[in-house]
Amino acid sequence: MKFSQFTLFLLLSVFLVSSGSAAEASLNTGSTAWILTSTALVLFMTLPGLALFYGGLVRSKNVLSVLMQCFAIAGLASILWLIAGYSLAFGEGNAWIGDFSKVLMAGVGKETLSGEIPESIFMLFQMTFAIITPALVVGGFAERMKFSSMLLFSALWLMLVYVPITHWVWGGGWLGSMGLYDFAGGTVVHITAGAAALVAAMVMGPRRGFPESPMMPHNMTMTVSGAGMLWVGWFGFNGGSALAANGDAAMAMLVTHISAATGAITWMAIEWVRFGKPSALGLVTGMVAGLGTITPASGFVGPGGALVIGLLAGGICFSATMFLKRVLRIDDSLDVFPVHGVGGMLGTLMAGIFSATSLGVFSGYGFADGIDSMGQQVWVQLIGIAATLGFTIVMTWGILKVVSVVTSGLRVEPDQEQEGLDIVLHEERGYDLH
16 A cells, blocks of 8 residues: 555656656747847847937948948848857857757757747747847948958958857857846947957048048938837847746836936936037937847846936946047947947946845945945856957957958049948938939
């Protein structure tokens, strides 16, 4: 009798364990629906959001070239991600790079899961990140790089910089194993894009006439429209990075909005005090700074932390922009490094500070435990920042040198730059009012 009871108990336990395993491996339709939506939102950030945001910031003779660069990168990055980028970023591999097990999505079908969502939508969601990151770099060399150079640079940079760092942080690599906090891309997206833009700006040199001649945005209506699309799309960028429809996603969306709003108002207020009038350009640039800075911390901090992060983003990124252009006189055309690079570093550091539960209201969604954990986590965050920054700078410089040789120079001729890239490179105009 006792043996029968024991046998029954054993069989019941096996059944429960098996049921639990099956449940864990089953599709979560709610989370799947959210990641499907988030994927569309992140692509919307690049097309048309970033394209319009950047397009309005350049001069009218170059607007079409910037729009075309964003679209071309979207197509090129998608193909490269399918062929080998996804496999090298998220394949098992080693601590430094993935493997070729998922080339052309080998072994991935409609029923294949990544956690509780289809692997196909996880791959596509990550593809949208691989699209927007090299597209952000365009802002560093806008209005002066050859289209052929841009295409080759973007392809090499995606595979040799973005893919390895993605694996380090999110694909099972060494930074992720160390416990780096980067919820949605402070290191992977913003530090890499900002550092690459800075290197490109320095290697190529300034636009003709910089800084003596003013190079004002030609269409602020276009820029503000694009900025609004970025704000909305960022909910998918950060909220979708929870990879589930749950409290993590909800909190990430809340803190994203708080930081964006605070960054926008802070930048505007600083301009108002310093220059006497608030500007639409300052308002939307502060918003982007707030969004970029909260990105790595969005899954680890609460609303109080987001408020402080947005405030710091508006002030520090504004100062970095002024310093880069007016003191160092580096022509990072669309302020990619001071907004995304500096914001990414600041946010990655703040993720280690404001996630500590000892900080009370600032830790509303933190995982760290007390001041000792905070100190250890900050050290990990600093290692992540330094590794990402150093690797990106060295590799970007090398890639630019190779591209310069292959394409016989990175930038157009002086007379072509004067005429504008729209006509010179594409035989088209952004505006035809005749």
